Amino acid sequence: MTKKKPETKAIRTQTERSEQHEHSTPLFMTSSFVFDSAEHARALFAKEVEGNVYSRYSNPNTNEFEEKMCWLEGAEAGIATASGMSAIFSSLAGLLEQGDHVLACRSLFGSSHQILNGILPKWGINFSYGDIDNPENWESLIKEQTKVLFLETPSNPGLDLIDLEWAGELAEAHNLILIVDNCFATPYLQQPMKYGADIVLHSATKFIDGQGRGIGGVIVGKEKYIEEISFFTRHSGPALSPFNAWMFSKSLETLPARMDRHCDNALELATFLEEQQNVEWVKYPHLKSHPQYDLAKKQMKKGGGVVAFNISGGYQAATKFLDKLETLSLSANLGDTRTIATHPASTTHSKLTDEERAAVNITPGMIRIAVGLEAIEDIKQDIDQALG
Structure with a gap:
């Protein structure tokens, strides 16, 4: 079978149809799902079988949106979230522990600054800023406690760039988790994982939706890190609604x-x-x-x-x-x-x-x-x- 390009997969990916055999994915507006038996319920919660349990955990619409974003970014797994900022916060909160340190680019969206400056320090998580025009000094900012390298390129609003190949090599050399906010570029213009990113973030509210209709976010990346983050999102609850997931999934087709x-x-x-x-x-x-x-x-x-x-x-x-x-x-x-x-x-x-x-x-x-x-x-x- 001919290998399809990611854009084609984003259009042709359809995770589930009803008995009506819809050409366009239907909406699954439900909070929960029915189990076949007590044993089926036990196996689902034990993750011994695949299936939907509760829409805070998964839903056919969010599953499809996540799968399409993974195709476009070249990622192994993904998590849809209620907003772009919940994607950023959930990634950091899910991966970091008390005493950890984040090295971030100084050119970040305003709310990302607030997370680093005003929220994470409450949990004993510290950070340093690296200047994009002085990359040779970034290595000196890495500490024994540094766990995450957090970047935004192009930056909001100054449109400054970070060399993703350089960032990937820096992260690999120091065993750091490289997180890239790819919101401005979208996966159509830039795929950070090709350069060594471990996690890629998007505010789906922006170009992913493309029409100013809804709020949402998405986290995609290497499966081992997505599993860590999913523990946080599963229990803290920044879930994307099925309707918004359906809308974003349709938007990816264009x-x-x-x-x-x-x-x-x-x-x-x-x-x-x-x-x-x-x-x-x-x-x-x-x-x-x-x-x-x-x-x-x-x-x-x-x-x-x-x-x-x-x-x-x-x-x-x-x-x-x-x-x-x-x-x-x-x-x-x-x-x-x-x-x-x-x-x-x-x-x-x-x-x-x-x-x-x-x-x-x-x-x-x-x-x-x-x-x-x-x-x-x-x-x-x-x-x-x-x-x-």
């Missing part, structure tokens, strides 16, 4: 087509922004002016759907720009069919200190554009009039 359009629009917008007089800088991974352009071309199929730029005049100019937009949405989300403008310093990364924002180049004049699927001419026209 992921390649959507990402191609997101990326093409984003590259054209980034090129347009570089030509504007009151724009001081533009960041986009596949823009030749990006300081890590060669790395982006190496490990990303395309540049993604997010563009960052800085408006001359700082915070006042940035808010004036946002308030003049007519077509683009003002929102803290991304990965939608509709183009979204965000001011990270006052929203998604507002809980960071001024010094912490400055360290990752989140300036008062920075705007993050999550480029949608509208006609690019309309996107550019709205931004042009708002910049004027």
Whole structure:
């Protein structure tokens, strides 16, 4: 039989049909499942046989979503979660113990900072930040207690990159668990496990869903680590609803087509922004002016759907720009069919200190554009009039 590509498997994977033989996977909106006998129930709980027990543990819809994400990422096993942040927190909480240490990249989503700074230390778990522009110093930050190397590439919102091949080699050399947040790239553009990642995380809320409809997350990776994390998720309960799992699974069928359009629009917008007089800088991974352009071309199929730029005049100019937009949405989300403008310093990364924002180049004049699927001419026209 001809080996199918992951995109085809994501479309053709269907874990279960009812007696109606649906072409599209049906919804399994149930909290629990019926056992054939007392012995069948015992065997299910003992994990001697496969099957569904309770939708907090598994459900045909979440099973299908997990399987598709594993195909796309090249992973052995996966866990669907209620949100992207529950995927991040569950991975760290499931793998770490009191006294452990995390080495993380400094350029992280705001809530990921809060987990490292404000939650894990309560349990005696410490962390250090490595600067992406100073990779030669990361080895000196590794301690005897370091267990996890936690990365986000491209980063939110600054679109900084980390060399995944280098990270994989560093983790292997020091026996660290490499966790990569792959939300911005999606598995269509980048597969961290090819470079040695042990765990890959996604906020399915973003490009996986692609239409701003639901909240969810997913953890995929090596089976031995997924088993450890699943103990935490099974008993702490950050379960994805069957409806959202069904929705995300259907969305994966159009992921390649959507990402191609997101990326093409984003590259054209980034090129347009570089030509504007009151724009001081533009960041986009596949823009030749990006300081890590060669790395982006190496490990990303395309540049993604997010563009960052800085408006001359700082915070006042940035808010004036946002308030003049007519077509683009003002929102803290991304990965939608509709183009979204965000001011990270006052929203998604507002809980960071001024010094912490400055360290990752989140300036008062920075705007993050999550480029949608509208006609690019309309996107550019709205931004042009708002910049004027």
